[in-house]
Amino acid sequence: MAHRKIRMGMIGGGKDAFIGAIHRIALNMDGLIELSCGALSHDAKVAKESGEMLFLPEDRIYKSYDELFEKESQLPEDKRIDFVSIVTPNFLHFDPAVKALEHGFNVVVEKPMTFTLDEAKQLQKKVEETGLSLCLTHTYSGYPMVKQAKEMFKKGMFGKVRKIMVEYPQGWLSKLSEREGNAQAAWRTDPKRSGKAGAMGDIGTHAAHLAEYISGLKITKVCADLNIMVEGRALDDDGNVLLKFDNGAAGCLVASQIAAGEENALKIRIYGEEGGIEWAQMEPNTLLVKWLDKPSEIYRAGQGYLTDIAKHNTRTPGGHPEGYLEAFGNIYRNFALSLMAKINGEEPTSAMLDYPRVEEGVRGMAFIDTVVASSQSDKKWTDFVV
């Protein structure tokens, strides 16, 4: 392990931002990362107040990410940050990400990775050119029981996968909240800041990622029906999508933000020839494992019978529930551990390298493009190609 903490700067995430605060808890919890500097807001006053609230040294509270990159790259190596975390709205991911890489900083970036698929591909090229690391915060892949499920499919325990049902219903956009002062709602429903999809970009991408992550399969075709259910809204707030996978499996994906009364009910079921799994984000420590001719089994986080990778991503013994913040923390922890290994001249383990990367970001952007195109088409199937 490195003889020092990994140092980071945050871009976005000022004092009233939702996701920035979440990132900070996630990166703090394991004591591996030090929040060293920030360009926390385009509003200088907010940036300053936010930096003070976070106990940042005055001279490392920056007014812009450009300033951050410039000043940080001039610092001596033993003070300079190792990476930045970009937690701005979607339209502001690409530029700071590219610049960070160009200044030699590794990158953590929120999803969807960029504003357009084209940007995503450019960013991928930049990552490859620089040899630096980019981590995409597909939080839900950070849960230990998701990793357990992935391992079970990888080992072929359920036979060939035949069916995938993934759903992500939320209810928080059931009203036209974007017109009622809800800042979260405002940018997420605004095509200029969010991109060409609403619910599908915000949460549908998580669902698609999870389906591919656990099953190890790739979506090859979609048939999408995106809807605007709340009058006056500009982007889809609901969608139902038929899926085909590269091994012949079929499935469907539901993402909705007008499922009134739902919180954050991401759930996935995958069925193979011999059995399958069911996992629900709101009770994340349980993985239901179903079998054709045997009782279903309740796999539980923290138990000795789990795979090493599930254990690696757990902090507490069984029955001490971990949640969303720990899943998020796992992504930061693995990213930090892999940077530490590099710094120390060691090879990161495969467990350390198990965080979502630029390739997955490109697929996410392609997913958005494909479902939007499919929804506008009269044809049943639209090919999902990157």
Place this chain on the structure above:
Amino acid sequence: MAHRKIRMGMIGGGKDAFIGAIHRIALNMDGLIELSCGALSHDAKVAKESGEMLFLPEDRIYKSYDELFEKESQLPEDKRIDFVSIVTPNFLHFDPAVKALEHGFNVVVEKPMTFTLDEAKQLQKKVEETGLSLCLTHTYSGYPMVKQAKEMFKKGMFGKVRKIMVEYPQGWLSKLSEREGNAQAAWRTDPKRSGKAGAMGDIGTHAAHLAEYISGLKITKVCADLNIMVEGRALDDDGNVLLKFDNGAAGCLVASQIAAGEENALKIRIYGEEGGIEWAQMEPNTLLVKWLDKPSEIYRAGQGYLTDIAKHNTRTPGGHPEGYLEAFGNIYRNFALSLMAKINGEEPTSAMLDYPRVEEGVRGMAFIDTVVASSQSDKKWTDFVV
């Protein structure tokens, strides 16, 4: 109430049949119906043994339904049956149903109602001509909490419906069981006995019926992807369908018999502007009611706060679970009560008349035709018209 039990004859349902035995429990439980005669099997020996096992009088154990209709119609009115229950495989519904009506007997018939949509429409005409009653055993609409949900939507408690998710995963056809001596599997996967759809006909029709029954809406378009996942099978064993409803709501319907490890997991979620419901057949005494800005509520069968129609369809106080057989029993009970009312020259109440009818049988057959056509089409949407 009539001064006598209602009398019935059973067509099909010999000693090893699955659904016939279920019907008998359902019709027995309330002590309103007397199983008076039967044409229980096309195999004379099985018919006889089955009749004896059911304590039928020897002279009312018939060799065929033709014999049953002939002999029963010659009996004096105070012995003659009031209705027949037809529990044969799908291809054998239409002929006995039509003949029963022609001989003046009311009819209970399993779903799907007929073998083809055309038969269904002919049967509907026959029902209208004779003025007799036909009851279709869409069992799941017999559950009290389903009726509670229906009432809540009828009253508009959730505002306009926006989204319907209905799913019916089973796993029992994950292997090619029809080739391994499973009689149930054999006829249900055989186009000559089952009809043009497999899983969609067998259980997809239940899902579609439930969605329309509870929401009060009608499906207007479908986009179906039917699959044969087990090699060597002739009919769909899996399907995913996008739905559009007549009020603009969207949704999806999943029916699968290759969801390995699933039992009979019919589940429906309906979301309106202000909230919605969730109901799962495997825990049928609970109706989860969700609200936009209030805690979800757990409505429970047998409670005083339920609607009258939910109470009418319940036999036990809260916490004494009723199940599938009672839901089935409700259909028979309501049908019997409405016949009793007619016999006594009374007007059946709306609660008594709340059993599935020939119109729903026609819609069910049209659903099968439409999803099969859609699945074969390259167009995204296929209109659902009857």
Place this chain on the structure above:
Amino acid sequence: MAHRKIRMGMIGGGKDAFIGAIHRIALNMDGLIELSCGALSHDAKVAKESGEMLFLPEDRIYKSYDELFEKESQLPEDKRIDFVSIVTPNFLHFDPAVKALEHGFNVVVEKPMTFTLDEAKQLQKKVEETGLSLCLTHTYSGYPMVKQAKEMFKKGMFGKVRKIMVEYPQGWLSKLSEREGNAQAAWRTDPKRSGKAGAMGDIGTHAAHLAEYISGLKITKVCADLNIMVEGRALDDDGNVLLKFDNGAAGCLVASQIAAGEENALKIRIYGEEGGIEWAQMEPNTLLVKWLDKPSEIYRAGQGYLTDIAKHNTRTPGGHPEGYLEAFGNIYRNFALSLMAKINGEEPTSAMLDYPRVEEGVRGMAFIDTVVASSQSDKKWTDFVV
């Protein structure tokens, strides 16, 4: 199987009675028993109306159980009933039960079996003298998953039992309902009709029976704290009891009728050295099986991997929920099948004989005596002896 249905008469259970109606559904459902006559109420008018409602022949609607016994015993053997079912309040069990046996009729009786322990012992003697059968309706032991659990302990799958937690919280006596016209509440809280215990007699006995039935152990000592929580009530409406079992296991039993908001939440957990079970009456088709170092398993009614006795007590395939009425029906069905076997000169199978019997009724009465004595004592432990 007998060439006729088993015939029974009902004592008590007039038209507004709760438990009588439940018994009728239970006995009807399998088509093995014919309700042939009744002494349904001490009120002649109610008796007559109730009999008519049940389509009993006029001459077999009796005014009293004495009349029933007299007249029925004079009927020819091919019309005469085989058994009576006694569904009156507790104080009225003993006399008709004894007289039934004396007239040669087998007996089904509600629990608690008698009004006093002394009566129970006398009744046991009478059963032994007459060689007739007595069945006690401890409904909860009729559930298939309860039988599955019992078998698993019998086979020693969990090692030596160490701990038993059984609880039966209800909320329906949270108010002084007995003074507000609730007839159920009135007799159950009245020492003259119910006996020396309230909640402990009504539902605590079920809990104690279930603990012994599943574990195969016997309670040897109790330490009881019975409470009257609603002012003005004469009998305990709440109780907590420490238990010791004959193998050294310890446990506790909770029975309460003032657990506001609870329905009928009987639940049992039993732990052995290697694992244990959890079963809850309100979701009776699931048996949770826990293991020391392996995932918990969800055993489900209707599945092929269950024991024969669990299957024998199930009517539907997995995922078609059965409930309280079917559990009750199992008791009647097994009792009827064992009578049929006797009538046919056959040996009833052990599955048929698996219904609660007079010995269990005696233990139930002893349990009531013991917990009441313990509750009044300053000593910690009171021996449970019969």
Place this chain on the structure above:
Amino acid sequence: MAHRKIRMGMIGGGKDAFIGAIHRIALNMDGLIELSCGALSHDAKVAKESGEMLFLPEDRIYKSYDELFEKESQLPEDKRIDFVSIVTPNFLHFDPAVKALEHGFNVVVEKPMTFTLDEAKQLQKKVEETGLSLCLTHTYSGYPMVKQAKEMFKKGMFGKVRKIMVEYPQGWLSKLSEREGNAQAAWRTDPKRSGKAGAMGDIGTHAAHLAEYISGLKITKVCADLNIMVEGRALDDDGNVLLKFDNGAAGCLVASQIAAGEENALKIRIYGEEGGIEWAQMEPNTLLVKWLDKPSEIYRAGQGYLTDIAKHNTRTPGGHPEGYLEAFGNIYRNFALSLMAKINGEEPTSAMLDYPRVEEGVRGMAFIDTVVASSQSDKKWTDFVV
């Protein structure tokens, strides 16, 4: 807010310790506390390695807590720690706690607070004398839904409390693991390190604390049955306790570490006249609220309808599960916020002051004494006095 982080030193919690690592995650997550120094092990090598692993400066990795107190108190005020966190086994709580207070440091200490009740009382006196703050890590009181429940009882929403059922089954001591190299098991089952109770001290105290914390009542009498179920063990590994509360409510408490197959299944149910609550630690984001004549309600963490104090103790929106570490973090966060307020010369809010304190530690030690005494007594009831 203070212009600096709160600084702390850790006593115990070396690299292989379980609870120390948990404390560090909890204190790190909100970025309010800096782990500045430590006396992490009595083994100098372990202490050094542990300190390095935590990136502590070399000169603040101490060999003993005595050294820590001595050196830290000599540091200038702007470097010196504000408090210590004591995470050693039970027998090593009292001495460092007293010395910390004597050196002017505030204290966080694991529960049970001390080794004996007498020590607890001395410690309480010391806290009062010094005017410093002591925080006891009764983690489970840190959950937001526990705080929500407490508020609902405080407001009297359920009427007078009548019944409390609290249970804490674990299975991890089902074998004699203390003899098989399990270090956790070894000290927790050793009277010299753990104290006079085993399971009751380790987890029974949590259960008792939770019952009093939520209900606002005090236990006044207990009737305890403590058992050693695994042969060869020195302390109780299982216990069942009857409870009486100061308002007349009754209840029972179960704590067991031989409930094979259970993880950490702390659960509490409290019933008042009009309804009650149910909360289970393993699904901590849900509070089930039950009512006498209305549907049960599912209160969920992160929702707008919760009380301010529940919201204050939540970091994520609804549906993003928080868990054990966040509950633990809440205790550290509130403690840190109240220290910050003091440092800034401000009055801590009642929300900040809502962490478990020395009085609760004294009651916890008295609980242990009382249940042990009761278990050894033949008398039914033993008074719970402090």
